[in-house]
Amino acid sequence: MTELHLWLRHEARTTERRTPIVPSDARRLVDSGVTLTVEESPQRIFPIEEYEAAGCRVAPAGSWVSAPADAVVLGLKELPDEPAQLQHRHIFFGHAFKRQPGAAELLGRFAAGGGALFDLEYLVDDSGRRLAAFGFWAGYLGAALAVLQHRGRLVAPLTPTVQEELDELLRPAAGDEEFTALVIGALGRSGRGARLAFHTAGLEPTCWDLAETRDLDRRALLDHDVMVNAVLAITPVPPFLREEDLDDPAGRLRTLCDVTCDVGSPLNVLPVYDRTTDWDEPARRLRKEPPLDLIAIDNLPSLLPLESSTGFSVSLLPQLLEFGVGGPWGRCLDRFHRACRELGIVEGESRHD
Template sequence: MTELHLWLRHETRRTERRTPIVPADAARLTGSGITVTVEESPQRVFPVEEYAAAGCRVAAPDSWASAPPGTVILGLKELPDRPHALTHQHIYFGHAYKGQPGAADLLRRFTAGGGTLLDLEYLVDDDGRRLAAFGFWAGYLGAALAVLQHRGRLTAPLTPTAKEELDETLRPAAGDPDVTALVIGALGRSGRGARVALRTAGVDPTCWDLAETRALDRPALLGHDLLVNAVLATTPVPPFLRERDLDDPARRLRTVCDVTCDVGSPLNVLPVYDRVTDWAESVRRLRKEPELDLIAIDNLPSLLPKESSTDFSAALTPQLLDFWTGGAWGRCRDRFRAALAGGDVEERES
């Protein structure tokens, strides 16, 4: 069996402070005989010295393209635009299989170099359940930011924090108005996180999942103050919010947090905005009268980088220890090959 060499790359997005592998789990990997190289990164929440102490090699930022053949490149968010041809196996969230903006270009890069995308979104068990996910913390932070915005306590730019500090600002204060909140996708990881955050904020949310969205009660949806969408659609479904809903004179809804951020995808269940928000501009006003604010940040868990990284790493590490024989990685490879064979590269060029 080929020896596994993992290369943890620096994240080029300046607001990305998470890591898929924390130093304690890196020690488990090196202790099992896996070679781990870690790029220096000024923003990663864990300093590179902790990885070196765990037995990892240290490399310069963005040097992964020159890694030896057979090295598996590990990251979280988008790759830089160069090199054009991707020759390695890459593990990260590629967002390339549902027609998202830039998806066709990314797949062409893998085709050009003969590399492989092992998309973490498709690292699933035999029943299709995700094996490693940031969902809980995405939902937690999405709901927390929505409540703080609704109560007038959300300040920008956003900065990373710890859960104890966030909870302190989230707890209800004297004079806070009552809030009615709806969580859609309430039974999933993100929905569970949203429910926990809302209850920390003193809010008892309405919880919808598949049963409640088969025949959507749109007036009930618009009758809440706050909406948290935690649904990641895999097949087309009627949208939860439409442009005409935003202009409904009976709309009570004032704050929407789209945890999923599937903007640009034909499967987007909230097709009422065309670009995400970010740490600098965390809220966008979709309507002035009556007001409606949107939060759609696609790396929410990075605001709690230690907590979210530790949980994700604990789930991913056993899969990496089983890299060559684990069926989950085989399913990732099959999904990548299916994307290429199905015309994902060509059909979205227009």
């Protein structure tokens, strides 16, 4: 492998405590000959001393802007608005390849500086399967919050916690009423997480995936008290629920958690709400009669920063060890160039191809 200099940046978003590489995996990178610079960060779940002890170099928060040109800057969420020109190669979730709001501005900054975006959402294997993802913990938290809401024990605002404490809240207590739960997308990462959370809560959910929704039985769906939607929709399918289904007086559904948060997207399978919920207002009453509460939080894994970072880092590590021009990273780079073309962004001379 050519010498790789990775630069783990501080996250600009103050509530983001996760990290794509945890100290134990940082040590593996360093031991493999990677130069790893880690920025100080007040909110990162792992203290900088642990990275230092793993052999990483330490740099001030935000100093990636003046990192050596060949450094590959690693993060999770959005970059700060400055500098206007991005000259480095960056690895993070850019949310910019599907013409999302701000996409043209972000890609334009890369084009202006000659840099490149390796979007983690598009780091996939030969069959298109994501190689590093937070889905498991998203599903786990989605189901956990749904159970707590259904049992009247969800306390706002939500704050980051650890699994042990969450599980303590989830375990059934004397007097808790039995209820039925449904997970759709049950065979995926998020679906598996949701099933585990239900299991911890003493429940065995009904599990549906592609086979069970092909000929959708909405009556059977509405026969559940709690539903967690954890699908990854790739092509449009008929909605799982429509407005009129919520009026059904025989329907039992009282708590709906939409892990996908695909509201507004053409692939949305739950066109029954128009805005997500958040940590301050995790559940919102969607219908008064029959009553239905909605949970649709788009940054669920950040609520378990330790566990979700650890899981993500384990998957990302082997990919970082293979960082190079071909394979998954090559596909990522191709996807970046394609997104620029689709938005009519003319890239200048690239510093990195």
